[in-house]
Amino acid sequence: MLEKEKLDWLFVINPVSGALDKTFFIDKIKSKMKGANLNYRLYFTTGHSDEESIKLFVDHFKPEKIGVVGGDGTVLDVVKCVKDDPIPVAIIPFGSANGMSVELDIEQNPEVRLNEIIRDGEVKDFDLIWFGDNIYSLHISDVGLNAEVVSAYDKDEDRGMRTYLKHLISVWSAKKQFEVEILADGKKYHREVFMLVIANSRKYGTGMLINPNGRPDDGKFEICLVKELSIDGMIKAGLSSINERFVPLESLEIIQCKEAEINLTDKKVFQVDGEVVGKLDYINPKIVPSAVKLIL
């Protein structure tokens, strides 16, 4: 039985995220916590029932703050655990995809970030998107091209940029439009798209801007429809991570809403914040305003 104590910080650490060794950084956490006279615990994710275990830790220790050392998937596991009684969460980016930290301009150097959050960062409320059951998104989910690349990459034993590019090229060469029926806040749309994005934020973890006017704290989300795919548009999309004026707006339609029903003609791979949820032909996103507190 775990002894009960007042906890300043719980650190949830994904030992495999980003394929990065975190031993050195974990030692830093320990020494910084000791130096600042803060009471802390470490939870190392296992990849099995982490959400339930984190919830047990949180309910038992009631930490004042939670630090997440991992990528988007780990961040999402933690925010889901505390969504009903939000505890401030500090993202320390350590994944292969760090979408929400890129979105929020969070310091990418872990040691600098650790110093920042110990000193105190501003705490702000952010929305979640709920898809029914226990499926939530803090950042960006999609069906179509990107989800297929994420799914193929997940199944591959090799990691890294080369593997990612291999799957990107293979999915790209087989690309096909699909039909979508959307009912967004009562308004109907019927479109043919290459990709449908449900975005709480503006940018993918690569920095690519898909939703220029999105804000993760405005009580709304955006459905971004990619209707054309040209080489020119793809180059612009890539360049949008360097300069926002390059967003290929001519191939995008953006629908802002609080709730939507999305019907697809065939089942398609659906990815949420970088994790594949499965193949679906019906998606029902709803905004949950101010469900998460993040330390900036």
Ligand SMILES: Nc1ncnc2c1ncn2[C@@H]1O[C@H](COP(=O)(O)OP(=O)(O)OP(=O)(O)O)[C@@H](O)[C@H]1O
């Ligand atoms: N100890 C572990 N061993 C294997 N997998 C784990 C472990 N802990 C967590 N995971 C898995 O890590 C994934 C979340 O990783 P996260 O998104 O935080 O980092 P990432 O580097 O961006 O991950 P990836 O790119 O591999 O999805 C989840 O699928 C989770 O099940």
